[in-house]
Amino acid sequence: MALRHAVLAALLDGELSGYQLAKAFDLGVANFWHALPQQLYAELTRLEKEGLVAGREVVQDARPNKRLFHVTADGLAALERFAAEAAKPSFVRDDLLVKVQAADHLDTDVLIAGLAERERFAEAKIELFGGLLRQMRGDRDEAEFLRHGERIGPYLTCLRGLAFERENRDWCRRSAEILRARRHQSRQAAEDATSPSSSSPARSRP
Amino acid sequence: MALRHAVLAALLDGELSGYQLAKAFDLGVANFWHALPQQLYAELTRLEKEGLVAGREVVQDARPNKRLFHVTADGLAALERFAAEAAKPSFVRDDLLVKVQAADHLDTDVLIAGLAERERFAEAKIELFGGLLRQMRGDRDEAEFLRHGERIGPYLTCLRGLAFERENRDWCRRSAEILRARRHQSRQAAEDATSPSSSSPARSRP
DNA sequence: GCATGATACTCAAGAAAGTGAGTAGTCAGA
DNA sequence: TCTGACTACTCACTTTCTTGAGTATCATGC
Structure with a gap:
């Protein structure tokens, strides 16, 4: 409700x-x-x-x-x-996290693509929130606005949104890098195992 | 689904x-x-x-x-x-944020209490996630585990959870501080306006 | 020796959220 | 002049989530 x-x-x-x-x-x-x-x-x-x-x-x-x-x-x-009323704790519910949870059993390329898309989305929201915050505080600086601004509620929630999307972006970027590095390793390993110095087709599934 | x-x-x-x-x-x-x-x-x-x-x-x-x-x-x-499939963007849905959005029209004490409670909750989850991460990576350090660990999916999602709860905690702490500072100011202002150096009962609603 | 809490589930009902389709006028650009 | 996008809403339906209650056994502690 x-x-x-x-x-x-x-x-x-x-x-x-x-x-x-x-x-x-x-x-x-x-x-x-x-x-x-x-x-x-x-x-x-x-x-x-x-x-x-x-x-x-x-x-x-x-x-x-x-x-x-x-x-x-x-x-x-x-x-x-x-x-x-007591606020009920807010739980995570995110398709992308479900996919990453299963990362070790799924196609890495697909996951990396999903992470990249979410990263772009987060970046767009960061821009958006940044603009909103600037607009709300006008010509004042943030500390001043938070002390004396008339309506800080929306500003505070917007700050939360900004922090969330930043974390999102950073996590997506880092996770994708990690998956890429592991994919590279497993390719190397596969090539070394079958025929060293051959150009076997790169498989993304480890 | x-x-x-x-x-x-x-x-x-x-x-x-x-x-x-x-x-x-x-x-x-x-x-x-x-x-x-x-x-x-x-x-x-x-x-x-x-x-x-x-x-x-x-x-x-x-x-x-x-x-x-x-x-x-x-x-x-x-x-x-x-x-x-394309992951649908995950949106925020949080009782507490709704309350903070309305901060300028509500009782500040109640909000600060809510923020403090959420901060404690976040702290507890940070502890929990920290322990889980240690358990998953065992004796390896994080970089090593992320490079060569066998199952990193759960580790990555747990990292996301940890980052989320840290942001949560920090935001709660900061928002509560800001609200406290403003409450203090408005009390001061009220006291100065009505009867300087009197001990009028402290009202929390600005 | 009795309450409490953990293990291990099931059933039913209702509230909340999501999906798909449709109406109807305005305006800008190709 | 036709297409697509924007403003401004409505109706009907389905899925998902939450709430509350109930069953049964065993272990633990007071």
């Missing part, structure tokens, strides 16, 4: 439409939760029914009309109650 | 019972996926029905009998196919 609280937390920063919310929760920027548009529209409907958010119709001429939502007093109270 | 592949990956390290698997996937050690016992038993049943794992009954006298599972050739092929 944390999606609803994530929505409430996101709406604290100002009125948003379901569509804007969806963009924030979907690719990239979701540095504290992730959800798809359909989930968000559904959750907004529920939240409005329960009076935790309120929406107002905004008529637009060049585009479809939209509804902007904001958090009500009840909504804020619900968030407050949520914050007081 | 990654749970099934996580189970397969876990079983590569040797035969395990559902119960042993459950312990590995539950608290702590699950450094590449997390799941509850019920899910695992259900998944094992499905996997066995599809021939991706095979179980054998082990009769015990001092304890209930158990079934040990291992991955079949079909299971390994399924893992191989899974590895070749």
Whole structure:
């Protein structure tokens, strides 16, 4: 039941439409939760029914009309109650880690490709988060902003996201290097064993 | 559908019972996926029905009998196919981050308590992962183990888990410090504004 | 000698999350 | 003028995850 609280937390920063919310929760920027548009529209409907958010119709001429939502007093109270609950530990759940766990039994090339792709993805998010942080703190330096800035919540979660993606990138890079080195070794070994100084086709499966 | 592949990956390290698997996937050690016992038993049943794992009954006298599972050739092929698919990016999903996102609107004390608790949790996992890594590499040093060790998959995922928990701990510590400093400031400001050199009760909500 | 906790599982129900498809207008570029 | 991308949403369905309860035996400690 944390999606609803994530929505409430996101709406604290100002009125948003379901569509804007969806963009924030979907690719990239979701540095504290992730959800798809359909989930968000559904959750907004529920939240409005329960009076935790309120929406107002905004008529637009060049585009479809939209509804902007904001958090009500009840909504804020619900968030407050949520914050007081014990946070359940957040567990890792990552396809790529599952693959690496099985590394010793799988095709190394495929894994290295996966690691490289994830590294690029992480790099892109690092850029994105860096830009977001700069934007949030404006012309102030970080220490100053953290001391006196008005809204540091999003800044802190963004810092977490940045650190996460940096670790991700570094780990991907290092793991790929290790796998490459081992692949190279096993090729060498195979060549030495069968016919020294021959050019046997390079196999990636050790 | 990654749970099934996580189970397969876990079983590569040797035969395990559902119960042993459950312990590995539950608290702590699950450094590449997390799941509850019920899910695992259900998944094992499905996997066995599809021939991706095979179980054998082990009769015990001092304890209930158990079934040990291992991955079949079909299971390994399924893992191989899974590895070749594009890994979907793993998104953050963390109660605590949701709370911090809303930090500027919530009770600071409650948040700091949450951060402290998570920090302790992270510290415990760091210890745990450190021990696991030592155990896996035995008497070799890390570089040597990563070059020539026989099974590095679990080692690499454990390294990822360790890095994650370190970042977690550091971020919790730093965020809590920042919030404490701001709380202190706002108290000061409040005291200065109402009655300088009076002992007004300290409020934590800025 | 009785509670507690570990081993070893199973069943049922419900909440949450993910997937796929569809509507409908606007705008920019080929 | 047609294609594709963007804004702005909705409906229906399936899979996955979580919660709670229950069974049975054995070992350990108070």
